[in-house]
Amino acid sequence: MPASRSVDPAELRAAVGALTPWLAGDGPEPARPELAKAVRLSLRTLAADAPGRSVEVRVPPFAAVQCVAGPRHTRGTPPNVVETDPRTWLELATGRLDWAAAVDGGRVSASGSRADLARWLPILRV
Numbered sequence: 001m002p003a004s005r006s007v008d009p010a011e012l013r014a015a016v017g018a019l020t021p022w023l024a025g026d027g028p029e030p031a032r033p034e035l036a037k038a039v040r041l042s043l044r045t046l047a048a049d050a051p052g053r054s055v056e057v058r059v060p061p062f063a064a065v066q067c068v069a070g071p072r073h074t075r076g077t078p079p080n081v082v083e084t085d086p087r088t089w090l091e092l093a094t095g096r097l098d099w100a101a102a103v104d105g106g107r108v109s110a111s112g113s114r115a116d117l118a119r120w121l122p123i124l125r126v
Helices: 009-017 032-049 086-093 099-104
Strands: 055-059 063-067 081-084 108-111
Touching: 009 032, 032 055, 032 063, 032 086, 081 086, 086 099, 099 108
Parallel strands: 055 081
Antiparallel strands: 055 063, 081 108
């Protein structure tokens, strides 16, 4: 999703807020469309907060964005890649999980000298 698309903060808060019980371990697994919406909106918000194209953030199977100022990547495998699962991403985005703990615990794969998102996290607190 392009960073130029603005994200309504209320829409982001509602989408992620609906998943709060699940993120806290007290609720059922969310429906795929709800999970996808929260991941996509939060990734678009990251891309808007950290504009650029030097880092690719992937949260399969839902979305990937390019963000962070620096050298632009155009072909092949990007040199700076962050990849994680939807739950871990939303825990990071909401401040439930610390960036360093996620990387150290193997919940996030971060390769490249610019693949450190700690500066831009959390995106929101719910």
